[in-house]
Amino acid sequence: MGRGRKRGGRGGGGRGNPKPDEYRTDLIEKSDMKNERFFAYYKAQKIIPDEEWEDFLDAFRTPLPTTFRVAGSRQIAKSLNETIKNVHVPLLSNVTFEDQKLPPPVQLPWYPDGLAWQFNIPKKVLRKSPEFKKFHSFLVFETEVGNISRQEAVSMLPPLLLEVEPHHTVMDMCAAPGSKTAQLLEALHAQDTLTSTSIPSGLLVANDSDYKRTHLLIHQSARLPSPAFMVTNLDASNYPSIKLSASSTSRKEQLLFDRILCDVPCSGDGTLRKNIGIWKHWQPNDGNGLHGLQLRILQRAMKMLKSNGRIVYSTCSINPVENEAVIAAALESNPEYHLVDVSSNLPELNRRPGMISWRPTADKFISSTYQTYEAFVAADPQAATSTKLTPGHWPPPNAHELKLERCMRIYPHLQDSGGFFVAVLERKLTEVPQIREKKRTIENVETSELETKKPRLESEPETSDTLVDPVSGVDVKSVTQEGGGGGTSSGNGSFKEMPYTFLSPRDPALLSCISRLRLTSEFPSSNVLVRNPEGDVVRSMYLTNDLIKQIILANDFTKIRLTAAGTKVFTKQEGGKGVEAQYRILGEGLPVVLPYTDSTSIVNGNMSILKHLVMSYYPLCTSFEESFRPVLNNLDLGCHIFRFPPEELDGASLAHDLLVPIWKSGVSISLMVDKKAKNALSLRVFGIEVPPSIRDKKANADGGEVAPAGDLVDLNEKKELEAGAEGEAVILEDMEFNSEIEQVVVQAL
Numbered sequence: 001m002g003r004g005r006k007r008g009g010r011g012g013g014g015r016g017n018p019k020p021d022e023y024r025t026d027l028i029e030k031s032d033m034k035n036e037r038f039f040a041y042y043k044a045q046k047i048i049p050d051e052e053w054e055d056f057l058d059a060f061r062t063p064l065p066t067t068f069r070v071a072g073s074r075q076i077a078k079s080l081n082e083t084i085k086n087v088h089v090p091l092l093s094n095v096t097f098e099d100q101k102l103p104p105p106v107q108l109p110w111y112p113d114g115l116a117w118q119f120n121i122p123k124k125v126l127r128k129s130p131e132f133k134k135f136h137s138f139l140v141f142e143t144e145v146g147n148i149s150r151q152e153a154v155s156m157l158p159p160l161l162l163e164v165e166p167h168h169t170v171m172d173m174c175a176a177p178g179s180k181t182a183q184l185l186e187a188l189h190a191q192d193t194l195t196s197t198s199i200p201s202g203l204l205v206a207n208d209s210d211y212k213r214t215h216l217l218i219h220q221s222a223r224l225p226s227p228a229f230m231v232t233n234l235d236a237s238n239y240p241s242i243k244l245s246a247s248s249t250s251r252k253e254q255l256l257f258d259r260i261l262c263d264v265p266c267s268g269d270g271t272l273r274k275n276i277g278i279w280k281h282w283q284p285n286d287g288n289g290l291h292g293l294q295l296r297i298l299q300r301a302m303k304m305l306k307s308n309g310r311i312v313y314s315t316c317s318i319n320p321v322e323n324e325a326v327i328a329a330a331l332e333s334n335p336e337y338h339l340v341d342v343s344s345n346l347p348e349l350n351r352r353p354g355m356i357s358w359r360p361t362a363d364k365f366i367s368s369t370y371q372t373y374e375a376f377v378a379a380d381p382q383a384a385t386s387t388k389l390t391p392g393h394w395p396p397p398n399a400h401e402l403k404l405e406r407c408m409r410i411y412p413h414l415q416d417s418g419g420f421f422v423a424v425l426e427r428k429l430t431e432v433p434q435i436r437e438k439k440r441t442i443e444n445v446e447t448s449e450l451e452t453k454k455p456r457l458e459s460e461p462e463t464s465d466t467l468v469d470p471v472s473g474v475d476v477k478s479v480t481q482e483g484g485g486g487g488t489s490s491g492n493g494s495f496k497e498m499p500y501t502f503l504s505p506r507d508p509a510l511l512s513c514i515s516r517l518r519l520t521s522e523f524p525s526s527n528v529l530v531r532n533p534e535g536d537v538v539r540s541m542y543l544t545n546d547l548i549k550q551i552i553l554a555n556d557f558t559k560i561r562l563t564a565a566g567t568k569v570f571t572k573q574e575g576g577k578g579v580e581a582q583y584r585i586l587g588e589g590l591p592v593v594l595p596y597t598d599s600t601s602i603v604n605g606n607m608s609i610l611k612h613l614v615m616s617y618y619p620l621c622t623s624f625e626e627s628f629r630p631v632l633n634n635l636d637l638g639c640h641i642f643r644f645p646p647e648e649l650d651g652a653s654l655a656h657d658l659l660v661p662i663w664k665s666g667v668s669i670s671l672m673v674d675k676k677a678k679n680a681l682s683l684r685v686f687g688i689e690v691p692p693s694i695r696d697k698k699a700n701a702d703g704g705e706v707a708p709a710g711d712l713v714d715l716n717e718k719k720e721l722e723a724g725a726e727g728e729a730v731i732l733e734d735m736e737f738n739s740e741i742e743q744v745v746v747q748a749l
Ligand SMILES: C[S@@+](CC[C@H](N)C(=O)[O-])C[C@H]1O[C@@H](n2cnc3c(N)ncnc32)[C@H](O)[C@@H]1O
Pocket: 155, 173, 174, 175, 176, 177, 178, 179, 180, 181, 207, 208, 209, 210, 213, 234, 235, 236, 237, 263, 264, 265, 266, 293, 485, 486, 488
């Protein structure tokens, strides 16, 4: 039968979150979840003690629970977390479905501040149980606006262990689709407040070699706008040096990083619980083939790190060839690095130490019995020549000295998660144990291996540039422009992004935004850029911090394939006919600009005004409460910022100051946030969704529905649309969704 059996006493499995296996109707037949090669290979590796084998497999055959994280950089995370804990969890604590009690969400015990949650409810129940359906909507909307991040539990680990601070220069080498990037950005923005975004002195470079996937990163960043963020589209194994000064040829003027995340491409067998197709195709060569690229990416990162910096290497594979073997080979070629002991970090996380021995094989035909590499070669010498095993695939002779056990392995049965691997490396020039100076060469690989393996260590890329650690002044060696990335899409093709042009602080469009919002002289107006060669404000203006500006000015953006930089703050309001100020502040730009806004320019509202703005489309000024009408009448046409202080009214509750951009046109005002953000806000504050607009109704109705007569809001909307104030349409365009991104978002929960 296609249901999970009860799993009593599974080693630590299901900790904290009871499993309603009865509801696992979405389980595919467990009998289909097998692969003799997988079994034979991992048994031969002694990856877990024999007595845990069945629990390990059973967990791999069970769907993953849903996990999510409340976005942590903003104080809003704490407030939202309280809402989940005090409002949603109690409502979900006594829910039954078809006579079965459903377990409410629980906090992941190891995640700091209880900001990560897990629940285990089948999709069918999520759709049908009114209580869970409501919770699901809440999660979807909060995900849309970036307050919640749906993320696999184990995937939350690498950014936590990277320990990013706002002044750090941070590189995410293989970043897309960007769940870890978002976590890193949050850490960079740890000083943000409830209403305003800080401008960190550090930066985050999110890189991915897949151009399309870099757009997922840009989408992520719109949820957590940052002037300290940039996206590049390069092969990480071959990442060029980023200059910090255009004029100087000084070797010290290169950007090095305090923190680097190498979440490398991998075979992904730790994700078997959600990618069940892997059962069918898994074979040892999946990992063997990736080892070289993984090593080159890590080695490149090692050359880009400052002394005392930290690298986190991670994969969602449990294969030692993709994990400890890569770490060992990288440590041997970079003896100034060591593995950090993180066994006391996140004490509630169940984990296993890194492996110090393993047995690679290239035999893609193994059946129920593991066959050694030697036996495989003897049986099929021809096949052996086409395999790419190097000495680096094997365990090093000095595994103990390298302290490989300091790596962290997570198995699915330990706490009902995916399988995962993490290693934390630091570069300390003082710590260079003698033992590691003895490089593992082909001579000290066992003879039997020598006879059968290709006698080649992964080659270092050719030197074409020099990089010097600005802290130590030590030459940290080579940067190459040569290929070798293995199937990346960034290496060759032309780069068709628009250039980045900084505006003069006296640019009329910029000055009009500054004067309209009465921005103080502290506003970094020399850090505002546009995306076209002429430097015309055709549409949007972006704000960067000083470091990103320096990088843009010092580098040819096509060489570093810069896909995005900074955060969008102002945009042209097309159709604002007759309105003097043609630009408006964007919802995502508001928190960045707020610290520079003269508080007297902010309009104060109250809960009933907020409700009217949220529930209506383009409400007429005359439709607001009488005492507020003179305030509205006195406002100039164009963009404004409204503030709503904390308030409780008729069961609705606003827990903290809310600031929103508003556009005033002839006779009405409108809330300039996109539909999804509006809905999230409405659900959070008023507990209800926003009624559909006339356009939604038209779109939903066959043949187009006409607005009901006398419906003030819809008639008003119609009027505004006819008058050309595009409001919503403009904003939706600003979201720059593409179908892939929308798919990701929609599938998120
Ligand atoms: C494991 S995924 C990264 C997941 C991501 N860190 C996250 O948390 O959302 C690996 C990524 O590496 C990218 N990739 C593959 N080869 C690469 C290379 N040579 N350089 C940079 N990125 C690469 C893939 O496009 C993919 O997006």
